[in-house]
Amino acid sequence: MRQYAAFISYSHADTATVRWLHQKIETYRLPRALVGTDSAFGPVPRRLPPVFRDRDELPASGDLGQELRAALAAARCLIVVCSPRGARSRWVNEEVLSFKRLHGEGRVLALIVAGEPGDPATECFPPALRWRIGADGALSDVPAEPIASDVRPGKDGRRLAALKLIAALADVRLDSLVRRDVARRQRRLMWITAASVAVALVTVGLAVYAEGQRRVAERQRRLADRSLEFLIGTFNIANPATENPRTITALTVLTRASRGARAELADEPAVGARLLRATGEIYANLGLPREAERDLRAALARLPASGEQRALTELRLVRVAFDRGDAAAARRAIAAAAAAVPPRARYAAALTASLVEARGQANVLSGDYAAAVRDLAEAARRREALDGDQREALGGVWMNEAITLVRLHRYAEADPLFSRAVATYAAKFGVDHVLTARALQNRAFADFENGHVAAAQRRMAQVLRIYDHVLEQDHPTVAAARILMGRIRTANRDYDGAVGDLDRAAAIYRRLYGPAAPAVGDANFYAAEAESGAGRTNAALRRVDATRSIYDSAYAATDPDQVELRLLRARVLAGGGRVAAAAAACDDALALQRRIDPADTALATARAGCVPGK
Numbered sequence: 001m002r003q004y005a006a007f008i009s010y011s012h013a014d015t016a017t018v019r020w021l022h023q024k025i026e027t028y029r030l031p032r033a034l035v036g037t038d039s040a041f042g043p044v045p046r047r048l049p050p051v052f053r054d055r056d057e058l059p060a061s062g063d064l065g066q067e068l069r070a071a072l073a074a075a076r077c078l079i080v081v082c083s084p085r086g087a088r089s090r091w092v093n094e095e096v097l098s099f100k101r102l103h104g105e106g107r108v109l110a111l112i113v114a115g116e117p118g119d120p121a122t123e124c125f126p127p128a129l130r131w132r133i134g135a136d137g138a139l140s141d142v143p144a145e146p147i148a149s150d151v152r153p154g155k156d157g158r159r160l161a162a163l164k165l166i167a168a169l170a171d172v173r174l175d176s177l178v179r180r181d182v183a184r185r186q187r188r189l190m191w192i193t194a195a196s197v198a199v200a201l202v203t204v205g206l207a208v209y210a211e212g213q214r215r216v217a218e219r220q221r222r223l224a225d226r227s228l229e230f231l232i233g234t235f236n237i238a239n240p241a242t243e244n245p246r247t248i249t250a251l252t253v254l255t256r257a258s259r260g261a262r263a264e265l266a267d268e269p270a271v272g273a274r275l276l277r278a279t280g281e282i283y284a285n286l287g288l289p290r291e292a293e294r295d296l297r298a299a300l301a302r303l304p305a306s307g308e309q310r311a312l313t314e315l316r317l318v319r320v321a322f323d324r325g326d327a328a329a330a331r332r333a334i335a336a337a338a339a340a341v342p343p344r345a346r347y348a349a350a351l352t353a354s355l356v357e358a359r360g361q362a363n364v365l366s367g368d369y370a371a372a373v374r375d376l377a378e379a380a381r382r383r384e385a386l387d388g389d390q391r392e393a394l395g396g397v398w399m400n401e402a403i404t405l406v407r408l409h410r411y412a413e414a415d416p417l418f419s420r421a422v423a424t425y426a427a428k429f430g431v432d433h434v435l436t437a438r439a440l441q442n443r444a445f446a447d448f449e450n451g452h453v454a455a456a457q458r459r460m461a462q463v464l465r466i467y468d469h470v471l472e473q474d475h476p477t478v479a480a481a482r483i484l485m486g487r488i489r490t491a492n493r494d495y496d497g498a499v500g501d502l503d504r505a506a507a508i509y510r511r512l513y514g515p516a517a518p519a520v521g522d523a524n525f526y527a528a529e530a531e532s533g534a535g536r537t538n539a540a541l542r543r544v545d546a547t548r549s550i551y552d553s554a555y556a557a558t559d560p561d562q563v564e565l566r567l568l569r570a571r572v573l574a575g576g577g578r579v580a581a582a583a584a585a586c587d588d589a590l591a592l593q594r595r596i597d598p599a600d601t602a603l604a605t606a607r608a609g610c611v612p613g614k
Contacts, residue, residue: 003074005048005169006109009095010081011088017113017151018053018081024162025051030170031180039171041076048169049076072099077107077169082124082148083114089126096128101137109168110148111161117148254282258291262298269302276302277313289320296320308347311340315351318358327365334358353382357397360404369407376401392435395424399439402446411450418443434477437466441481448484453491460485479508479519487526495534502527521550528568537576544569563593 005025010018025048034044052071072078078099086092099108108129115124125146127139134140147168149161156164163181167174258279262272280295296317303310314337321330334355341351360375380397383390402417418439425436444459464485467478482505489498506523513519524547531540548565555561566589573582 003049004052004071004076006051006077006079006165007072007075007095007099008051008053008079008081009086009092009099010053011083011086011092013085014081014083014113017111020158021079021081021111021162021165022051022053025166025169028162028166030166030172031176034170034172034176037172041171044170044172048166068095069098073102075099077109078103079109079111079165080126080129080146082110082112082117082126082129084122084124087115087123087126093126093128096126097133097139100128100133105132105144108144108146109165110146111165112148112150112152112155114152254279254286258283258295262295273299273302273309273313277309277316280313281316284316284320284323287323289323292320293317306340306342308341308345308351311337311347311351314340315354315358318362322361322365325365327362330358330362330365334362349382350386353379353386353393356382357400361400364400364404364407369404372404373401373408376404389428391424391428395421395428395435395439398424399442403442406446406449409449411446414446415443418446432466432469434467434470437463437470437481438477440466441484444488445484448488448491453488456488457485457492460488474508474511476508476512476519479505479512479523482508483523483526486523486530490526490530490533493533495530498530499527499534502530516550516553518550518554521547521554524550525565525568528572532572532575535575537572537578540572540576541569544572558592558596560596563589563596566592 008018008022028048029046030044030048032046035046036043038044052075072095078096080086080092080096096108110125110129112124115122117123117125117130129146130144131139132142132144134142147164149164150156151158151161155161159181160178163177164174167177257275262276276295276299280292280299283289283292283295296313299313300310303313314333317333318330318337321327321333337351337358338355341348341355356375357379360372360379363369363372363375376397380394380401383394383397398417399421402414402421405411405414405417421439422436422443425433425439429435440459441463444456444463447453447456447459460481463481464478467475467481471478482501486498486500486502486505489495489501502523506520506527509517509519509523524543528540528543528547531537531543544565551559551561551565566585570582570585570589573579573585
């Protein structure tokens, strides 16, 4: 009979957690120092035996069946995945009861994923886990005290919870596994840091060789060594064996690095500038523009008035301004970056191409799309004339130029640029890559805007398949793709499919940013259109109301999105035959638009489009 390290008992609502736990246990390698030592299950192996988890539903009779009973008998331990759904599952309760009858109480382990033990409203322990069994094999009134790991927010966290369960399955001390895990993570961080600095050193060395400046090489070597020392110090974590890993986040380490670079390196401006530019870029990538600008400006304060590093830092500030939608700040940073580049510098051509591209993006932000197309086309020509592999940068320029052409409704000119961007990214990174998928997503949006909804839906299906391979399903990029797919399905009259995609996008945004995030409102906005198209007027109005409560807290009363939301309400009411209410909602929207822009020339004809027939 095959032996199992554990039998996992769970509700199918917790399948995602079970998949993670199953993979973690079966791939975990025990420390070499423990292999061969005595345990209750014999010599400790390098890897644990397989884990059994059942995927079939419990038969209506409540009988577990011969195969499950045999697996329970062959398992060292039972792991009960505890949640309110699991606590109510007759299947889970029967498996716990059967295991206790076979092996007793001591080898039953609990993993709490949701709910609260002992709380009648959110009880997560099934009855057979809460109570001991008597001599007759039935549950008694004596409380049980199962060993529990806890992955709920603020508790053990996944890493520590898994180590607790593995220690019980292997019958080894938890601290032996924790020490090895901490040492392994610290070594990995050290190697990553060392590898990153090594790449920087190689790059610096090549530049120094080209210029023939031995003294520059020595200065850069000291800079890299000092940067490495500083970064290694940043990764020092107090008491890592017991600290909750959920509190040791990338943002925690980033904040330490930022604070240290600003406070501790005042007498080493080159090191401080290099590190602050790096932390600024990371903050920007995390969507934290205020912190990004703070560190980038602190880096500028440590840099000379001209040179490549100053120009690159100013260009990073341009991107921060773009993210904020601040065209004026972007233009100021572009001018400052241009002033920092000596015309005859070896890096002038590459930086000038970047500056021309940034100027084009600033024109997009200002609404001057024709000028933006000219700038982006020039940026692409400059990139093509540069030495080295420019494919990634060229793909980005072509894609931005194509998107701008779509804004001008010049779809025939945009399409070949999208094709070049997709082909370039696929050649450099492969088809299953985020950049390739984003280029395809932008092309799908162009198809959608041009009325080619069938082609748009085919492309978005490919995009979502790529994201499924390369991104976590809670990634905001996936949510944005789901919103576009939902809009496309609405245009194709697949209203139920559209609502499904849009609800999945809203769920991701809620988990990432909270229920009041504007992105949640955007998903509800488009879902209301789908509900209305399906003839579900009341459901659509409920979504409009939910969106308005979010927009009212996130945006000013005169924000243009408030007008769009009122126009949506009018369209929903009109689609439901409530003409008088639709007309009132339309008038409300147009009154707000007059407050925002009294000179809007479209106001005269807007009411006819808002309420057809009026």
